[in-house]
Amino acid sequence: MTHVLAGELAARGHDVTLFAGPGTDVDLPVRLLVPAGFEPSAAALADRNAPSAGWVAEHHAYLGLMLDLARTGAAEYDVVHNNSLHHLPVAMASAVGVPMLTTLHTPPLPLVESAISLDPLGSTFAAVSAFTAEAWAHAVPAGVVHNGIDLTRWYAGDGGGPAVWSGRLVPEKAPHAAMDACRRAGVPLVLVGPAHDRDYFRTELEPRLGDGIEYAGHLNHAELGQLLRRASVAVVTPAWDEPYGLVASEAMACGTPVAGYVRGALPEVVGALGGVLAPADDVDALAAAVLAAARLDRRAVRAHAEATCSLTRMVDDYERCYHELLELDDEAA
The missing domain is CATH 3.40.50.2000 (Glycogen Phosphorylase B;)
Structure with a gap:
């Protein structure tokens, strides 16, 4: 920033x-x-x-x-x-x-x-x-x-690919919840980000990999943007009250709707047009939000980002x- x-x-x-x-x-x-x-x-x-x-x-x-x-x-x-x-x-x-x-x-x-x-x-x-x-x-x-965020750097794509979760792979970001929700929804998922907490990665994330869920490593901005533009939905799963939620803005700028938890500032950032949110820590509701968000109009999601996140x-x-x-x-x- x-x-x-x-x-x-x-x-x-x-x-x-x-x-x-x-x-x-x-x-x-x-x-x-x-x-x-x-x-x-x-x-x-x-x-x-x-x-x-x-x-x-x-x-x-x-x-x-x-x-x-x-x-x-x-x-x-x-x-x-x-x-x-x-x-x-x-x-x-x-x-x-x-x-x-x-x-x-x-x-x-x-x-x-x-x-x-x-x-x-x-x-x-x-x-x-x-x-x-x-x-x-x-x-x-x-x-x-x-x-x-720079909307010329984060620009819209056609979507249609797997769901994406991006961020630091740590317990307070709860990527394991995104893995569980996408598996229940039957939607493939790509995890992206640095694995700062090796114990958490080994015990909670590695056992959940496979069967449509993969870890793509720590990507640079250009690589992440390319992945988000292809994604059908971005999953955001904070286990704490995020003060803002930059990953949601980056996804919406790519036209990719957000499925996430009602926690912290995320409802404020996503609003009514940028995605579908579920009650905090409710994995079944998050799975339903993943499917619902993927059906949103990507042009409307991008327009929301242009109006609020530029x-x-x-x-x-x-x-x-x-x-x-x-x-x-x-x-x-």
Whole structure:
């Protein structure tokens, strides 16, 4: 999301600086800020309460960024858009000297809640769905800017092929439920994604493979798009309350209807036109949803994606947020 947002803002003529980790796509038309490295001493790590090296590196990166912004932010930037999940940008927002917009991509996080409680007006907040905004409502009010995808990259296809499940192969995504539902529906299924949890893959997924269900591995965007354009239906089975559900948007952009669970923001993303949803964890109802979704008009599904999931719409919304922040900042001055 941050990648396509930065690219589109630059294409619209904005001067964009991106703060991101090593390995980030340097072909983006933006200025890249790479975090300063830091390794604590052996003496510091010998402390029995020392955090992990990864935690320290992330903390150092964000602390360095925010101190730099506090020193030079007002001279170099008009707006800071925080898409991180870290607490320091929120905690230090008031020190930056320019307005900050923080997008809430997750359910509430303890350290971010702590930062908000100490300076609730330091940042303005947007959430990726109304569901996520409601989840944070006890801590901070947030507007809603739904995520968007590049519809020229995810384009419509004719369908007619097997069902597809895409995402990380982990218990909270519950691909095993998609396997069970498609087997009951008599619909072949292709699983796509990285197998991060090897124990889960070995015990829950491998025994379910075969008889029309296959694992295609971890595909790149172009390969996944090709598969989705051929798919008859995309099955989305979160076992937790997803804050948005990008895989549903990608499928609908390909004209492929979604069969999934009524959970988290998925009803908001799919709506009445993008697919058929079943009660959470009801595999029999999901099997029926797979068959019903496959009968939907693919042109109407694509049109729904164009109206609700486009990158253009997302960046339009964020530009409005930036202008509102600048107007408020001018009034305060």
